[in-house]
Amino acid sequence: MNRRLSFSLILAAALSACARQPQLDDPVARGQRDFQGLGCIKCHQIGGEGHAWGPDLTLVGFRKQPAWLDLWLKNPHAWNAKTIMPNFNLRDDTRADLVAYLSAQKGQAWTVYPWRTAQAKALPSVERGKLIFNMAGCVACHGQDGFGGYPNNNVVGGLIPSLTNVSDGYGRADLHAKIQYGQISSPADPSKPKPLIYMPKWGDQLKPDEIDAVGDYLFSLKPKPAPGSAAASDDF
Known part of the structure; x- marks a missing residue:
């Protein structure tokens, strides 16, 4: 191998290495x-x-x-x-x-988004919804199992609310729309800076069936009545 060719190869390798550097x-x-x-x-x-x-x-x-x-x-x-x-x-x-x-x-x-693998798609809807909730980062604001309590500035109570009773306030279609389109947090005091944490438009990241899976997971969080309570007992 002549000297000119050797130099060319070394230069090419160096340029390639530089291209890979941040x-x-x-x-x-x-x-x-x-x-x-x-x-x-x-x-x-x-x-x-x-x-x-x-x-x-x-x-x-x-x-x-x-x-x-x-x-x-x-x-x-x-x-x-x-x-x-x-x-x-x-x-x-x-x-x-x-x-x-x-x-x-x-x-x-x-x-590949973790909830779009063949294995994830084969999960029951509630389990897939939980996977999305955790991996997409919903858990970072809404807490493990949707218990909430994460701070936000200038909102009523100063905390992001729990999602464990979301099924009491939303129907399936309403919840789907809330996740899809997001919501800007309303300031508790309009004279102060707006809340920095808000619900993003998850429709930009999640497909309709994925939003439905998250909804199924959130609906599953509703606390179950204790055995023997009036709500849990049979009427016949």
């Missing part, structure tokens, strides 16, 4: 680097990579506003005193890059 003038690339470097993947998953101790973040950019992400990363305990997420005391520029990276996460990291 462009560090891009805040999203810097945020991805910091997300990995700070060990965020030890608790969170994006696109199936990482660990599932905390909420899945593959759709976090769809369901959370950049302003909320910035406040959260600045001091998680100021938003939710009960959180186990540590305060990393991030520099402003590092936090801005992480916000850019997380805001860009709108499902593209999944090759």
